[in-house]
Amino acid sequence: MSPLLEARGLTTVFETRAGLLPAVRDVSFTVAAGEIVGLVGESGSGKSVTGFSLLGLIDPPGRIAAGSVRLDGEELIGLEQGRLRALRGRSIAMVFQDPSTTLNPLLTIGAQMRLALEAHGGRDASAMRARAIETLSQVGIADPAARLGAYPHQFSGGMRQRVAIAIALLNRPKLIVCDEPTTALDVSIQAQILSEMRDLARNIGTAMIWISHDLAVVSSIASRILVMYAGRVLETGPTRDVLSAPRHPYTQGLLDSLPAHATPGTALRQIPGSTPSLVDIGPGCAFAPRCARASEACASDPAESVAGNRRWRCHHPIAAVA
């Protein structure tokens, strides 16, 4: 069976004063129908740009320079704008990080949901209203019929994000790209929304790409993860395998810096150095300057290694645990 989404060699660049900035470099992955895939990386690793690239939402001076994204067999890169618009929201939707900036503050949430439904052929007012109420209750909004007339500022942060998720769900997309949707929320709300989204995805069969800088968040929701660094996917595999036995030193570094893995009372371990500037990124492994295992070989680009359902790019991978 062919996957729901297949990205091959996706490369997105931004033309800046300082030069061409490759934000996403040669990224390939697949998402199966109903699957939740986690996309982890530090800020600036290109994970959000990857998400926007999938929907064709890269604004100038950025552009998708190369690669292919197939959704249900249909090529999205270079697709005519009208057709792409018709797919957005209906086949592939997106939820953003900060719900206080994504919703239009001047429109009631009912009006905003109606706009999203009308964008995909919604005409009948009462049917649209019924669908809006149905999705609001799916995401756990109490008394949804009454809340349709409320404005975004009348909701708490967590409720606002639920509304944004409901808008993304309205047209029953096959895939939702969730760009750090819980990062701006309180930790307790975050856990609540995470578990609800996991159940929701299972119940309605929607696939998700869950983008986060937080390895703990991703590991709690995704069945498979991709670890991104400096625009590249360094390691991918089933979440449990990658977390229990990472092959790439960067993944190991991320794991070591998790508070749960630290001895109480000792300083948290961190990866030395900081993410490189993408403008003058060299040909070699981008993580090498911060890597304890780096050698001269790391000046050249590591090829992708494959073992079963796991892949990594490293000249000196951590040995597999038998």
Added chain:
Amino acid sequence: MPGYALQRLAQAIIVMMVISVMVFAGVHAVGNPIDVLISPDATQAIREQAIRAYGLDQPLWRQYLDFLGRLARGDFGRSFLYNMPVLDLIASRLPATLELTLAAVIGATALGVPLGIYAGYRPSSILSRAIMAASILGFSVPTFWIGLVLIFVFAVNLGWLPAGGRGATVSVLGVEWSFLTLDGLRHLLLPALNLSLFKFAMMVRLARAGTRELMLTDTIKFARAAGESEWTILSRHVLRLIAIPIVTVFGLEFGSTLAFAVVTETIFSWPGVGKLIIDSISSLDRPVMVAYLMLVALLFIVINLLVDLAYAALDPRLRAQHA
């Protein structure tokens, strides 16, 4: 809400009191109307009689109190020059200015906002560059010069439109209006165009700046991610989100044009209040000046109130604060 209304009313009264003192003192400082009203070779007796008749022999504070007293009875006094009640005089001139101002401000907004949104939406297109070039002209070329050029081109050379006056008017509710007749509209076109250029330029720039900023926000990106069309995004999201600064400028421009359309009214011989105030200043017609400036202050108070109400209508977050 009643508390808010009372607060606004109290503010308005205080502002009007301060303005009345400033206007009264300022007008007094401009010059002595007796020098203009009475021929220089009049006898001392006639001179003193006139001074007493106009109450000019009283100390300034006394004149001010008398003025306030008459004001309380709704009496703004009589024009020295026209010898008729000031309010009637202003009321007879106001409709001409009102229709000229409305035509200019509404025209500038109706045209400038869509073009500005387009220029902000597609900043690098040729049309956007042309719109921005036109807005620079509108900002920098002086109004009187454009007025003269308009007359020269459309009235003198081409002979398409009249050079001045109001043309035929129709009386509605006892007030004469030009815009209801074809001839009146022809007379209205050039002065309204002249007045609107600067406002057009301002509306274009406001709408463009707001749109450019908005297009990069998550709100617009989220609407796009939901598959909304670009037209929906511009007409349902962008237009509303940039409305507040536009309403503000609309109100202020409407007020200041209504009060001070002097240059255009003079060039096009438009019989409005702008010409009236200039004439009253040159002839030191104090009651007209005082009443006019007071009315302008009142006008701005009302406009500011309407703009604030418009904010509340546009932005639900502001409604919540006053509720």
